[in-house]
Amino acid sequence: MVQYRSGNVAPIEEQEIKSVSHAFVVGVDIGGTNLRLALAAMDGSIVDRWAASTVGIREPHRIVQMICEGVDALLEKSSATRGDLRAMAAGAPGITDTDRGIVIATSYLMGWKDIPLRALLEAELGVPAFVDNDVNMAALGEHAAGVAKDVESFVFLAIGTGVGAGIVLKGELFRGDEWIAGEIGYMLVPGASTAPVESRQPGALEEIVGGEGIRSHWKKIWSEHGATLPQDATATQIFDRAQEHDPLARAVLGLASRTLAYAIYNLSLVLNCPLFVLGGGIGMHPAFGEAVREVVCSLNPRVQPSVLASSLGTEAQLTGAVFQAIRIAKTADSSVAIEREALTGLASSD
DSSP states (O other), X not given: OOOOOSSSOOOHHHHHHHHHHTOEEEEEEEOSSEEXXXXXXXXXXXEEEEEEEOTTOOOHHHHHHHHHHHHHHHHHHTTOOGGGEEEEEEEEXXXXXXXXXXXXXXXXXXXXXXXXXXXXXXXXHOSOEEEEEHHHHHHHHHHHHSTTTTOSSEEEEEESSSEEEEEEETTEEEOOTTSOTTOGGGOOXXXXXXXXXXXTOOOTTHHHHSHHHHHHHHHHHOOTTTOSSOTTOOHHHHHHHHTXXXXXXXXXXXXXXXXXXXXXXXXXXXXXXXXXXXXHHHHTOHHHHHHHHHXXXXXXXXXXXXXXXXXXXXXXXXXXXXXXXXXXXXXXHHHHHHHHHHHHHHHXXX
């Protein structure tokens, strides 16, 4: 028997068929310089993408407005409306309370503090939203469709301007009691400064392994007569030259790779994870990955985790956000189905 909701609407069965064929989710990657969105079907396939620059934009409400603009543009191109949107998930560069959807603190690139991002997104778009740290989203992406797809426990290391980790244990993200699990940029390792870190400043490990730390080391040892790169060379340029056996570049690569290898070794002793995935523009550099693997293999024959480059690259964050949005949509659909079943049961008993 076809059941109708009150009012002049289509039968429930017809509505459900339409919702399946025109159901979408949105994944969001909020960066310090770029905002990226992906519109996806419920099977995870990407329908379309949208991106915009966030250079000079720090106000949370403006970022939310840009996200809404991107969502509307994607839906319009797909001949869909906001009514076809089921859920969304966003990754932000900072410590995030996923229970309340609050970005507690972002990196020095954004400077947000206690921003109720989930509530802002849900209020504007009218669908369930989920907010997490961007590195955690990348870890979810690798677990869903990347190099860690068949691995229950692993650590994703995002190494770019800063350094962060997404920790997956027994198939679930481990965020810690105060949401700071994975903030390894502040880890103390041999050669790192032990001075207290000022608010919104890079941590000790970042000062050696992060992009700005690598550039800083290069500037310190640079000499006009001994260097084959300019003093303001980037980390990837330095690593490229290290592959060509440039002595100064190899010295910088050596310090960065040894330091990260020590961090991986320490983490593997604590977590006993079989895999570490290197992501980010610097982490995925072939020379860096190879140098890190060599050091890790030399430290302890009983502690030999695999160290692999991300197979998703810059798509890891968006991929994780899409799959998290699908999970949120399915959870919401299940709740609606349970409520509908309960209401149907009450109507039948009457």
